[in-house]
Amino acid sequence: GESVGLHLPTLSVQEGDNSIINCAYSNSASDYFIWYKQESGKGPQFIIDIRSNMDKRQGQRVTVLLNKTVKHLSLQIAATQPGDSAVYFCAETRSGAGSYQLTFGKGTKLSVIP
Amino acid sequence: DVKVTQSSRYLVKRTGEKVFLECVQDMDHENMFWYRQDPGLGLRLIYFSYDVKMKEKGDIPEGYSVSREKKERFSLILESASTNQTSMYLCASSFLGVANTGELFFGEGSRLTVL
Incomplete structure (x- = not known):
């Protein structure tokens, strides 16, 4: 999950297994959430988003789950591959502001063991 | 293909120097942002801009300024760089x-x- 300290949480997963990355968000007014993936030496890239009127959204090999009651977000990656090794960030915002200023979590490093 | 280009991948400067970081996007986007990323702290917003010549402070603007003279270009300026x-x-x-x-x-x- 997300960390408030200087250490980046790390999740090690065997290739082919499923990965679950967790995120606790802080603002109960947030209604739009995004997961980003950042590979080494690159900028973050959009993976999947979800709005607060949904509790689950699926993409290709990825699923995002939203639990508004406990302000928790998770990213599930099916059949994890070496190319999934990266740092994953959740981000939250409140819509209606026009430009969608995002607040990012501190990131979780996913390491895939071949 | 969408493209955001930052002019310098690596810079080494001395304390007190003025530093310019340039960013250009080719997608005709209205919004542009500068973040700072530090290990364990995630991404923190320094400044953002909704339009040409418009700027708004983010969470950590101290020690930085920005310039947006053209829609596609957003510059981050460190007037007097410090080690932090x-x-x-x-x-x-x-x-x-x-x-x-x-x-x-x-x-x-x-x-x-x-x-």
């Missing part, structure tokens, strides 16, 4: 409008070291 500004700087852009998904498109980052 050693970091990875990420520029991003997004579309403003009814179709706005909130998705940010990021550049590859500029790693600044201040000695």
Whole structure:
């Protein structure tokens, strides 16, 4: 999950297994959430988003789950591959502001063991 | 293909020097952002801009300024660099409008070291 300290949480997963990355968000007014993936030496890239009127959204090999009651977000990656090794960030915002200023979590490093 | 280009991938500067970080996007996006990324702290917003010549402070604007004279270009300026500004700087852009998904498109980052 997300960390408030200087250490980046790390999740090690065997290739082919499923990965679950967790995120606790802080603002109960947030209604739009995004997961980003950042590979080494690159900028973050959009993976999947979800709005607060949904509790689950699926993409290709990825699923995002939203639990508004406990302000928790998770990213599930099916059949994890070496190319999934990266740092994953959740981000939250409140819509209606026009430009969608995002607040990012501190990131979780996913390491895939071949 | 969408593109956000940061002019310098790596810079080494001395304390007190003025530093310019340039960012250009080719997607005609209204919004542009400068983030700072430090290990364990995630991405923190320094400044952002909704339009040409418009700027707004983010969460950590102290020690930085920005300039947006053209829609496609957003510059981050460190008037007098200090060692605590050693970091990875990420520029991003997004579309403003009814179709706005909130998705940010990021550049590859500029790693600044201040000695």
